[in-house]
Amino acid sequence: MEEAHNGKEALHVLPVVKPDLAIVDLQMPEMDGITLVRHIREHPEIGKMPVLALTAYAVSGVKELTLQSGFDGYLAKPFQIGALTQELKLLLGE
Numbered sequence: 001m002e003e004a005h006n007g008k009e010a011l012h013v014l015p016v017v018k019p020d021l022a023i024v025d026l027q028m029p030e031m032d033g034i035t036l037v038r039h040i041r042e043h044p045e046i047g048k049m050p051v052l053a054l055t056a057y058a059v060s061g062v063k064e065l066t067l068q069s070g071f072d073g074y075l076a077k078p079f080q081i082g083a084l085t086q087e088l089k090l091l092l093g094e
Contacts, residue, residue, distance in 0.1 A: 002017045006028050007024075007028045007032060010022070010024070011036060011039055014046050015043060015046055018046060019049065021051070021091055022050070023052045023054050024036055024071070026053055033055070034070075037069055037070040037071055038069065040070070050092065051070070051073075052072065052073040052088070054077065055076060056076070058077070063076075072091050073091050
């Protein structure tokens with residue numbers, strides 16, 4: 001498991017590591033999650049990778065905006081570990 005501390009760092013780490021899935025916060029320094037997922041979708045090596053939004057920013061309409069922006073899943077904090085596990089299995093096709 002790799003970790004990036006902000007959106008710009010993630011954009012550099014993801015093509016090198018090529019994980020099966022990325023978990024991205026919507027509110028990050030340097031580059032927000034929506035901007036990051038748009039860059040991911042444009043990238044030839046990682047564009048098809050599933051991306052889960054995991055965020056405390058859970059106001060009305062954010063889930064819909066997040067999914068329309070290119071995320072494959074959305075989970076609001078606080079969350080139950082079972083909900084995270086279920087979402088990960090869904091996104092990974094397990």
